[in-house]
Amino acid sequence: MPTKFIPDLNWSDVTPKAVFLNRRQLIAGAAALSVAGPAVAKLDYVKSDYSTDEEPNDISDIRGYNNFYEFGTGKEEPSVNAQKLTVDPWSVKIDGMVDKPGDYDLADILSGVTLEERIYRLRCVEAWSMVVPWIGFPLADLLNRIGVQPSAKFVAFETLVRPEEMIGQRYPILDWPYREGLRLDEAMHPLTILATGLYGEEMPKQNGAPIRLVVPWKYGFKSIKSIVRISLTDQMPETTWNMQNPREYGFYSNVNPTVDHPRWSQASERRIGGGLFGGRQDTLMFNGYEEHVAGLYAGQDLTKDY
Amino acid sequence: MTLTDRINQAARRLPAWPIYIVGVLLPVWLFWQAASGALGVDPIKALEDRLGLWGLKLIVAGLCVTPLRRFAGVNLIKYRRSLGLLAFLYIVLHFLTWLLLDLGLRWEQALGDIIKRPYITVGMVGLLAMVPLALTSNDRAVRWLGSARWQKLQKLAYLVALSGGVHFLWLVKAWPVEPFLYLGAILGLLAVRMIPKRFRLAA
Ligand code: HEM
Numbered sequence: 001m002p003t004k005f006i007p008d009l010n011w012s013d014v015t016p017k018a019v020f021l022n023r024r025q026l027i028a029g030a031a032a033l034s035v036a037g038p039a040v041a042k043l044d045y046v047k048s049d050y051s052t053d054e055e056p057n058d059i060s061d062i063r064g065y066n067n068f069y070e071f072g073t074g075k076e077e078p079s080v081n082a083q084k085l086t087v088d089p090w091s092v093k094i095d096g097m098v099d100k101p102g103d104y105d106l107a108d109i110l111s112g113v114t115l116e117e118r119i120y121r122l123r124c125v126e127a128w129s130m131v132v133p134w135i136g137f138p139l140a141d142l143l144n145r146i147g148v149q150p151s152a153k154f155v156a157f158e159t160l161v162r163p164e165e166m167i168g169q170r171y172p173i174l175d176w177p178y179r180e181g182l183r184l185d186e187a188m189h190p191l192t193i194l195a196t197g198l199y200g201e202e203m204p205k206q207n208g209a210p211i212r213l214v215v216p217w218k219y220g221f222k223s224i225k226s227i228v229r230i231s232l233t234d235q236m237p238e239t240t241w242n243m244q245n246p247r248e249y250g251f252y253s254n255v256n257p258t259v260d261h262p263r264w265s266q267a268s269e270r271r272i273g274g275g276l277f278g279g280r281q282d283t284l285m286f287n288g289y290e291e292h293v294a295g296l297y298a299g300q301d302l303t304k305d306y
Numbered sequence: 307m308t309l310t311d312r313i314n315q316a317a318r319r320l321p322a323w324p325i326y327i328v329g330v331l332l333p334v335w336l337f338w339q340a341a342s343g344a345l346g347v348d349p350i351k352a353l354e355d356r357l358g359l360w361g362l363k364l365i366v367a368g369l370c371v372t373p374l375r376r377f378a379g380v381n382l383i384k385y386r387r388s389l390g391l392l393a394f395l396y397i398v399l400h401f402l403t404w405l406l407l408d409l410g411l412r413w414e415q416a417l418g419d420i421i422k423r424p425y426i427t428v429g430m431v432g433l434l435a436m437v438p439l440a441l442t443s444n445d446r447a448v449r450w451l452g453s454a455r456w457q458k459l460q461k462l463a464y465l466v467a468l469s470g471g472v473h474f475l476w477l478v479k480a481w482p483v484e485p486f487l488y489l490g491a492i493l494g495l496l497a498v499r500m501i502p503k504r505f506r507l508a509a
Binding site: 058060061064065069073075076126128172173174244260263264265267268270272273275276277278279280 | 340341343346347348349350351353407408409410412415418419422423424425476477479480481482
């Protein structure tokens with residue numbers, strides 16, 4: 001057990017901003033959606049203009065079809081195996097080039113935060129996709145509260161390692177802990193969120209409870225789940241799939257229909273929920289978020305920085 | 307009576323045709339399950355994977371027939387043709403699922419994948435190598451080719467099995483054990499064929 005160290009960070013100092021929030025400040029809460037499922041706490045949240053108006057996938061799709069190798073490599077395994085995971089208490093170590101490092105309790109991270117619903121497309125590197133109504137808040141909010149030092153250039157993330165509860169970690173299929181990373185400007189982008197729920201309810205364990213990253217213009221594996229560590233650094237961090245196979249999984253891993261995975265095409269995708277005869281649809285540049293994020297990569301050759 | 311004798315006796319009594327019936331019903335059942343949602347939320351992938359895996363299982367089963375006879379004296383040779391033909395059926399359906407349902411006849415992407423994606427290329431080699439085997443899987447073809455040449459043609463089955471095993475290993479992410487087990491079994495079954503005749507059981 002890490003000793004819990006809460007530094008003198010005063011959460012009431014926090015300036016809740018996020019301009020776009022004011023536009024449609026409606027508390028949707030329990031009223032907006034009635035979703036079948038186990039009784040879990042409903043979350044209070046507001047809507048966001050960053051949401052797509054595409055129809056979200058059924059909650060059973062989202063909860064039943066997961067890549068979360070900590071709980072097995074099969075798509076249906078996490079929904080079964082993840083239920084053993086203890087998500088309370090949960091603390092996140094925030095360290096590296098920050099003003100206020102420490103082990104933060106999840107409740108502290110969430111206190112004073114305005115949760116938003118972000119209905120995002122999710123594109124897996126395996127060429128399937130979904131639309132997920134996440135509940136979360138901009139990662140930038142947290143980083144601003146913690147205070148990022150000017151020397152920091154990247155953000156590194158780690159998933160929990162607890163083989164007693166995460167049976168996939170008993171095998172060296174990947175080099176645990178699962179690691180991911182973003183460049184600081186990507187991390188600060190308003191589309192990048194930390195999500196704690198979906199469909200108006202607390203995050204199902206198989207989807208990365210209690211807190212996970214969502215970066216909608218990158219392949220799904222960048223959106224690391226069940227985060228226990230966030231480090232600010234000046235070095236490009238090591239990331240799990242890149243370590244596993246650098247030729248196939250780059251650090252950036254932006255959704256890009258013109259840069260194929262060496263073993264399969266990324267030009268099109270299968271939308272989950274389409275059934276046996278749903279066929280495929282074209283994959284969009286940056287997963288359809290091009291107008292928001294293309295500027296981040298101006299001057300970069302995306303066939304090299306894949 | 308030994309176990310071997312018992313199996314051989316049972317094999318003499320049991321005809322091969324029920325294998326065809328069960329074998330043809332399986333894809334029908336899989337297709338129905340996929341269409342009705344019983345195979346999960348990504349039925350295309352599920353159907354594709356299941357057909358590929360059953361095809362590979364049948365290919366491996368077919369490879370077991372000869373070593374079983376040589377080293378254990380178990381004679382299941384009369385079932386081998388049905389195993390091979392069903393494997394061919396499953397791989398053809400596997401291919402059609404890919405082309406029609408998965409790619410939805412995006413020809414450009416299909417051709418690109420066959421040429422550029424090694425695991426698809428290797429799968430294609432496996433499928434094509436099965437065609438002459440399927441075409442010559444009747445008694446007329448055996449007579450027409452002559453037994454020696456027909457036997458030689460059957461060696462294509464080794465290429466089919468190797469392609470299938472490599473294809474499977476090549477398409478997975480990370481390192482799950484299953485494809486290694488299949489490829490290992492295939493390599494083992496090919497290796498035992500190289501054991502010199504004098505170590506074999508007397509027929
Ligand atoms: C001897 C021939 C073949 C065998 C034995 C075979 C076997 C397999 C097996 C065992 C799998 C994996 C199933 C699983 O993950 O559970 C698979 C997947 C697949 N095969 Fe084949 N296959 C063959 C030929 C082909 C051909 C000709 C094509 C297409 C041109 C093809 C396309 C695919 C695709 C697209 C997948 C799914 C890949 C994925 O999981 O994303 N296969 N096959």
